[in-house]
Amino acid sequence: MGSKAQDTASGASVPAEMNAVVLDRFGGVDELKQRRIPVPEFGDDDVLLRVEYAGAGSWDVLERKGLYDNAFGAESTFPFVLGWDAAGTVAAVGRNVTRFEVGDRVYAATIPVLRTGFYAEYSAVEAEHVAHVPDRLPTDQAGALGWDALTALTGFDVLDLRSGDSLMVFGASGGVGHMAVQLARHRGIRVLAVASGDDGVALSRRLGADAVVDGRKVDVLAAASEFAPDGLDGAFITAGGEVAERALGAVKDSGRIAWPNGVEPEPAKTPAAKVFRNDGDRLATDRLNAIIEASSFEVHLGGVFPLERIADAHRALDEHYVGKLAIKIG
Structure with missing residues (x-):
């Protein structure tokens, strides 16, 4: 009532x-x-x-x-x-x-x-x-x-990465992406940020990514292979497309890929690494708030x-x- x-x-x-x-x-x-x-x-x-x-x-x-x-x-x-x-x-x-x-x-x-x-x-x-x-x-x-941060937080639940692991955040200067960069750094994960535009590159760098490239200007697969010569431990994809799909070739076969529901287009070919789909967990705000209070999250x-x-x-x-x-x- x-x-x-x-x-x-x-x-x-x-x-x-x-x-x-x-x-x-x-x-x-x-x-x-x-x-x-x-x-x-x-x-x-x-x-x-x-x-x-x-x-x-x-x-x-x-x-x-x-x-x-x-x-x-x-x-x-x-x-x-x-x-x-x-x-x-x-x-x-x-x-x-x-x-x-x-x-x-x-x-x-x-x-x-x-x-x-x-x-x-x-x-x-x-x-x-x-x-x-x-x-x-x-x-x-x-x-x-709300939704962006909780989607990013839930993505890390499925990625299950440890401190020192390597991660590519594709779409790192977007809503979910720039929050994912910060959550990764909070966990001690090494971050390769694939951003868009000079302003996106500057934002990802300021937020603490270990390496940043403009996905519109460079060979992302080559950059990812240089960042993690033995293969990336994971990838967080917040913007789909041909460039993103090609870049997934740098992820180890044993690695994990977080691909939130709603990120389009879907990959045309199934990557070797396992893809996990996720939504934002709206019940995870206590965990999110603890991270915000303990870090420089913005x-x-x-x-x-x-x-x-x-x-x-x-x-x-x-x-x-x-x-x-x-x-x-x-």
């Missing part, structure tokens, strides 16, 4: 309506419309999040076009609110929620087709998928953290757009950028 936020025992003052960017149908950037809609109801096990920053990722474009319609076993309903990750403060909590209080600074990851997304001033999220923002992390960075924001410029943000997603893009909501 859903609850209206203003009726909860928390006493939080939440309006009946909110600003949001919605889709009335799937399509191009022109389908993104800003208007007022009702604040979502929330259940006994939910947190109502007052969104300050939302992440913008390539999957937002795919979902805007309708390519995720029914992908998670749920039918899309309109008006549809995009936005998979966000940060802000707790506006209200369900009666079974004990870990959070009104005013707490939190971040969260959601699946918009199953629950309302984050391109809105408020969103309801299951409390188990909400986490406190580490003290040292700014809220704008936390808003773009979310590099390649651009922050106000809500009224959401169309520009989506156009930017189809262009070159490094790190992750964010939307300033409140």
Whole structure:
């Protein structure tokens, strides 16, 4: 049974309506419309999040076009609110929620087709998928953290590498990629970063990669073979394609390859090393937070757009950028 936020025992003052960017149908950037809609109801096990920053990722474009319609076993309903990750403060909590209080600074990851997304001033999220923002992390960075960092963290679970092992991060200057570089360095793993553009190379180098190459300019297979003459222990692929597939030839037959679900195109040939597919584990936020608190981990924001410029943000997603893009909501 859903609850209206203003009726909860928390006493939080939440309006009946909110600003949001919605889709009335799937399509191009022109389908993104800003208007007022009702604040979502929330259940006994939910947190109502007052969104300050939302992440913008390539999957937002795919979902805007309708390519995720029914992908998670749920039918899309309109008006549809995009936005998979966000940060802000707790506006209200369900009666079974004990870990959070009104005013707490939190971040969260959601699946918009199953629950309302984050391109809105408020969103309801299951409390188990909400986490406190580490003290040292700014809220704008936390808003773009969720899915990318958890996908990277889960990738390392399947890679099962040890300190001193060698790893190629392909797509190292992107959202998941630049976080994977940092998680690898935290574990003492030697990192060859394959980035994109001079700015991507500079970012990967600043974040601590042992070697960095521009995948558009150099022979990545040759660079990987030079980096690990006996073969790479693993590869983390965050951008598919012919160059990525060829580079996998540098991974030992006994090595492991993390290839997150949604990274396209799929390899045309099965590599000798075993490929593990993974999603982000939304229950792994305690582990992620411990790493953030114990390291210099950061979310590099390649651009922050106000809500009224959401169309520009989506156009930017189809262009070159490094790190992750964010939307300033409140």
